[in-house]
Each structure stands twice: as structure tokens, then as C-alpha cells.
Amino acid sequence: MILHKHFDTNEKGHLTIxxxxxxxxxxxxxxxxxxxxxxxxxxxxxxxxxxxxxxFGEDALPLYASKALCFTGVYRIAAEEELGVDCxxxxxxxxxxxxxxxxxxxxxxGNNKTDRDIADAMDMGVGTFVVDNEDELAAVSAEAIRxxxxxxxxxxxxxxxxxxxxxxxxxxxxxxxxGSAIATGQAMRIVKKAIAAQGIELAGLHCHIGxxxxxxxxxxxxxxxxxxxxxxxxxxxxxxxxxxxxxxxxGVRYTEYDRQIDYADAIHRIAAVxxxxxxxxxxxxxxxxxxxxxxxxxxxxATLYTVGSVKEIPGFKNYISVDGGMPDNPRYALYxxxxxxxxxxxxxxxxxxxxxxxxxxCESGDLLGENMEIQKAQRGDILAVLVTGAYNxxxxxxxxxxxxxxxxxxxxxxxxxxxxxxxxxxxVALDQL
Ligand SMILES: *Cc1c(COP(=O)(O)O)cnc(C)c1O
Numbered sequence: 001m002i003l004h005k006h007f008d009t010n011e012k013g014h015l016t017i018x019x020x021x022x023x024x025x026x027x028x029x030x031x032x033x034x035x036x037x038x039x040x041x042x043x044x045x046x047x048x049x050x051x052x053x054x055x056f057g058e059d060a061l062p063l064y065a066s067k068a069l070c071f072t073g074v075y076r077i078a079a080e081e082e083l084g085v086d087c088x089x090x091x092x093x094x095x096x097x098x099x100x101x102x103x104x105x106x107x108x109x110g111n112n113k114t115d116r117d118i119a120d121a122m123d124m125g126v127g128t129f130v131v132d133n134e135d136e137l138a139a140v141s142a143e144a145i146r147x148x149x150x151x152x153x154x155x156x157x158x159x160x161x162x163x164x165x166x167x168x169x170x171x172x173x174x175x176x177x178x179g180s181a182i183a184t185g186q187a188m189r190i191v192k193k194a195i196a197a198q199g200i201e202l203a204g205l206h207c208h209i210g211x212x213x214x215x216x217x218x219x220x221x222x223x224x225x226x227x228x229x230x231x232x233x234x235x236x237x238x239x240x241x242x243x244x245x246x247x248x249x250x251g252v253r254y255t256e257y258d259r260q261i262d263y264a265d266a267i268h269r270i271a272a273v274x275x276x277x278x279x280x281x282x283x284x285x286x287x288x289x290x291x292x293x294x295x296x297x298x299x300x301x302a303t304l305y306t307v308g309s310v311k312e313i314p315g316f317k318n319y320i321s322v323d324g325g326m327p328d329n330p331r332y333a334l335y336x337x338x339x340x341x342x343x344x345x346x347x348x349x350x351x352x353x354x355x356x357x358x359x360x361x362c363e364s365g366d367l368l369g370e371n372m373e374i375q376k377a378q379r380g381d382i383l384a385v386l387v388t389g390a391y392n393x394x395x396x397x398x399x400x401x402x403x404x405x406x407x408x409x410x411x412x413x414x415x416x417x418x419x420x421x422x423x424x425x426x427x428v429a430l431d432q433l
Pocket of ligand 1: 028065067068109140208210211247248249250291292293294295
């Protein structure tokens with residue numbers, strides 16, 4: 001086992017993913033390629049669903065935050081595992097619709113929904129809008145009135161929590177671009193407007209404090225603040241809020257230095273504090289919604305590359321260059337995210353070499369990691385970066401006119417193309433002049 005139980009090695013000393021030889025997969029599908037172990041995603045969906053309903057009650061619902069990894073096959077898995085989904089754009093809504101995902105189980109997020117997004121979502125019959133701000137509330141209300149419908153909404157609230165994660169992925173602090181802060185009084189103001197608004201049914205509140213969080217405390221603190229706020233709303237407005245969406249953000253093990261979180265255990269611990277705080281505030285348990293993205297899909301993925309060159313600069317550092325980079329995985333360039341990499345065709349050898357993993361773009365910042373522990377490499381080796389299921393494919397670009405890699409799903413010893421590799425023709429398909 002390497003980090004997670006579906007990453008292992010075989011008798012040839014090759015890396016295996018879901019029991020399949022990574023070197024063979026690279027040969028068959030080419031590199032770079034994203035490999036996804038479908039069973040891992042399904043197991044995670046089931047673990048969340050079971051823990052949520054056991055801990056919070058039958059009506060609890062985990063939503064898959066689909067910005068983490070978005071293509072039709074993933075929405076089909078979420079539908080089959082009876083999760084809801086969180087979509088953040090017209091493009092994600094369209095993909096969910098194409099996959100036949102039930103619209104009433106979609107929660108539509110985003111801090112700037114355009115008029116077209118709002119209309120498209122209502123055309124689709126999206127169950128719930130998560131409204132970010134007062135301008136958006138007015139726009140959603142106006143469109144609902146125009147159509148003669150009542151749109152179910154949650155309001156995104158910022159509880160004012162610092163969850164001790166990377167600055168770029170904190171979202172629950174008072175000065176966040178997302179939501180309305182309790183501390184400034186803006187949250188209460190938008191609640192009152194939503195209660196009064198025509199064409200709107202205020203069903204609940206939402207908060208999401210950030211991503212890649214390993215402690216339960218920030219979630220407990222957020223739940224405490226949100227439940228007190230529910231009680232204040234009841235007192236001040238006589239309005240009972242039935243649904244509380246606690247967001248996503250549970251962390252994933254990317255390297256040996258990260259802990260492995262037992263998600264079921266984490267959910268039970270969060271449920272215990274929610275029940276306690278509801279008891280203290282004298283309000284009935286709301287229906288609880290959870291919104292995991294990364295923790296459902298990240299560990300399921302690995303990216304396979306071919307090594308092109310090894311450059312040793314005496315007295316400085318060693319570079320291993322691969323045939324992908326920031327266009328297929330921008331996370332190191334964006335957040336200095338740490339990964340585990342290994343040479344898939346010599347995976348049982350100790351990782352005693354130190355190298356900077358460079359991509360192939362004309363950009364010095366195009367790195368997948370620095371000072372990484374890996375096996376000594378040579379041109380032609382297959383290099384695997386593990387735990388790339390979340391925020392890799394969905395963040396990919398065509399920078400340097402590089403076609404985006406395919407997504408290959410493995411399950412029960414078989415591999416299928418879930419998203420085909422982009423071609424050069426695809427790259428020029430939109431060009432009109
Ligand atoms: C990104 C996001 C999530 C998922 O976060 P993860 O860290 O991937 O679990 C959930 N809810 C909202 C509103 C988000 O923006």
C-alpha cells in the first residue's frame with residue numbers, strides 16, 4: 001500500500017491502481033493520463049451517505065461538490081449512489097443535466113450567478129439555489145416572480161472561522177468574497193429580506209469554511225455559530241429555518257506526512273456537537289446537508305506521465321521533466337500543494353533521490369513539486385503523481401496549446417475511457433479566423 005489501499009505494487013515492481021498495472025495503462029492509453037479508481041469514489045459516497053443518515057437522521061443528504069471533478073460519468077455515479085450535487089456554474093449544471101442527474105437534488109452555488117445562469121437553472125428545475133448576496137436575492141426573486149414559481153433557497157452565511165488551512169482556500173472568514181457575515185449584521189439583513197421576498201422559500205442556511213481541513217474543531221465552531229444564529233432568527237423573526245448545510249472541506253492524505261481522516265467518524269463527531277448545540281439553543285435539529293468534494297474523489301485519482309529528461313545541476317538541484325505539468329495540475333503553482341510521486345515502473349525501489357518535478361511549459365513556475373522524494377529516473381520512465389482525483393482535471397487548461405489528458409476509469413480489473421484525450425483538432429475547433 002502506498003498512502004491509500006488501492007495504490008500498491010505487483011510482482012513486476014510496478015505501481016498498481018485498483019489492482020491494474022499503471023505501466024500497462026500508460027502503454028495502452030498514452031501519457032499524460034488521469035486514472036481514476038471508480039470503486040474508491042463509490043465507497044466514499046456510501047461511507048458519507050451512511051454516516052450522514054446514521055448520525056443526523058434519514059433526511060440528511062451529502063452533496064457531491066462537483067467542481068472537484070466534473071464530467072458526465074461522475075454525475076452518474078453521484079446519482080446512482082443517491083447523493084445530491086453542488087453545481088457552481090451553467091456549465092456544471094449543463095453537464096449534470098446531460099448525465100441525467102435529478103434536478104431537484106441539485107444545489108446551485110456561486111457568488112455571482114448571472115441572469116442567464118438563474119434562468120437556465122430555473123428552466124432545468126434546479127431544486128435549491130444557494131444565494132450569496134442581496135443583489136442575487138433580488139435577481140432570483142424577480143425571475144421567480146416573472147415565472148410565477150416559488151424557488152427554494154438557502155442563504156450563504158459567513159460564520160467568521162479561520163480553519164488553519166491555506167489562505168487561498170479559506171472561505172468562512174468575515175472578509176470573504178463569499179456570503180453574508182453574521183458579525184457585520186449583513187447576514188441578519190439578508191435573512192429578513194429573504195423571508196419577506198416574493199417567489200422565494202427560505203429553507204435554510206449554508207456555510208463552508210474552507211478546504212483541506214484536518215481538525216473537527218473548526219466545523220464544531222461553525223456549527224455552534226450557525227445554530228446560535230438559527231435561534232436568533234427564530235427569536236427576532238419568528239421564522240423557523242429547517243435546513244442547515246455545513247459545507248465541505250474535510251482533508252485528504254496527499255503525502256505520508258498527512259493524517260488519514262476517518263470520514264464516518266468525523267461526521268459522527270460533528271453530529272454530536274450539532275445535537276448538543278441545538279439542545280442548548282432550544283431549537284429542533286435541522287435537516288443537515290454536507291458538501292464534500294475533495295474527500296470523495298481526490299484519493300481515487302493518479303496522473304501518469306512519461307519522463308523526458310533528468311537534469312542534474314551540480315551544487316544546486318535535480319530536475320525531472322515530464323510530458324504534462326501545470327496545464328493538467330495547476331495546484332502546486334497555485335497553492336504549493338504537496339504530492340507524492342514515484343516511478344511507476346520501479347515502484348518498489350526506495351524513494352531516495354531528491355528532485356524538482358518540472359512540467360513541459362515555457363514557464364519556470366510550471367512545477368509539480370520541489371525537493372520531492374522519488375526513485376532515480378531516466379527518459380522513458382513512467383512517473384505517477386498520486387491523489388490527483390480532485391481539482392486537477394477540473395482545473396486543467398490548454399496553456400501552451402497542450403491537449404488535456406483523458407480520464408481513464410478502472411473498476412474490477414477493467415479500464416474504460418471516461419473522458420477522451422483532447423486532439424489538436426479539438427484545440428482549433430473553436431477558432432473562427
Ligand atoms: C469547494 C466547495 C465545497 C467542497 O470543498 P472540498 O474541500 O472539496 O470538500 C463545498 N461547498 C462549497 C460551497 C464549495 O465552494
